[in-house]
Structures are given as structure tokens and as C-alpha cells.
Amino acid sequence: MKYDDVPETIAQLYEDLKKKHFPYLANAKILFLANKKKMVKKGRIVLGKCVKPSDLLRYLSRHEAPDEGYDFIILLDNKLMQHCEESDIERVLRHELRHIFFDSDSKNPYSLIDHDFTDFMDEVELNKDDPNWANRVARTVSLIYEQEKDQ
Numbered sequence: 231m232k233y234d235d236v237p238e239t240i241a242q243l244y245e246d247l248k249k250k251h252f253p254y255l256a257n258a259k260i261l262f263l264a265n266k267k268k269m270v271k272k273g274r275i276v277l278g279k280c281v282k283p284s285d286l287l288r289y290l291s292r293h294e295a296p297d298e299g300y301d302f303i304i305l306l307d308n309k310l311m312q313h314c315e316e317s318d319i320e321r322v323l324r325h326e327l328r329h330i331f332f333d334s335d336s337k338n339p340y341s342l343i344d345h346d347f348t349d350f351m352d353e354v355e356l357n358k359d360d361p362n363w364a365n366r367v368a369r370t371v372s373l374i375y376e377q378e379k380d381q
């Protein structure tokens with residue numbers, strides 16, 4: 231299987247982040263999944279991905295996430311979760327959560343937004359202790375995939 235459950239620590243991390251940075255996600259239903267295959271976009275490894283599920287997928291998840299199914303699915307690289315520091319997992323998770331835009335006036339209040347640059351402005355500020363973190367973590371995770379290939 232390409233996907234797996236995320237470790238329980240992710241749910242706790244999400245709760246903490248929600249309280250601190252994303253109060254508007256209080257009613258959002260998000261499924262977190264571990265992605266066991268390397269995700270690549272434009273030649274670069276992707277550590278996390280926020281996806282809006284199709285209507286069909288929402289319908290199929292209606293019992294698990296009543297009544298409308300999941301609003302979003304966030305895929306996190308499995309090796310990131312297994313081998314990296316919690317602080318780095320937090321950076322990735324925070325980044326993915328920023329992709330969710332909340333409009334309280336809309337009937338469908340959640341949508342996906344993108345960033346022009348490689349990150350969101352709020353995140354640049356929060357990551358200023360380690361502005362190069364994304365490259366650093368991408369390199370680490372890529373190396374783990376490489377080593378596995380050699381075995």
C-alpha cells in the first residue's frame with residue numbers, strides 16, 4: 231500500500247498548531263495520511279501535500295467524517311515522520327495547513343490556496359530561525375530514499 235496511518239503524535243501536533251495558529255480550522259475535517267512513496271514535483275521531493283478530496287471521496291468518507299466527508303487530505307512523507315525532528319515535521323505540517331483558506335461567509339467555507347513564492351509570508355516569519363529548513367529537510371529525506379535504493 232502506498233498510504234498508511236500517521237503516527238499518533240501527528241494528531242497531537244495538529245491540535246497544538248490549530249490552537250496556536252489556525253483557530254478557523256476548528257470545524258474542518260482533515261485526514262492525515264502517511265505517504266510511503268517519494269512524492270516528486272518538478273524534480274524536487276515533496277514532503278507534504280494538501281489535497282481537496284473529490285465529491286466521490288467525500289461521499290465515501292461520510293461515515294468516518296460526518297456528515298459531508300473530509301474537507302481536506304494532508305499527505306505527509308513517511309520518512310519525514312520517521313526520521314526527522316518534530317520541529318521539522320511541524321514546519322511541514324504548518325505549511326500544508328496554510329494552504330487551507332477559510333471564508334466564513336461562504337457556503338463552502340474551505341478552499342485551497344497557493345503561494346507565489348515557495349512559502350507563505352507568515353511561515354517565512356515563523357521559520358526565520360532556520361530559513362533554509364525546507365532544503366535541509368528535503369536533502370535529508372532524499373538521502374534516506376537513496377540509501378534505501380542501494381540496499
Ligand SMILES: [Zn+2]
Nearest residue numbers: 325329345348
Ligand atoms: Zn506549498
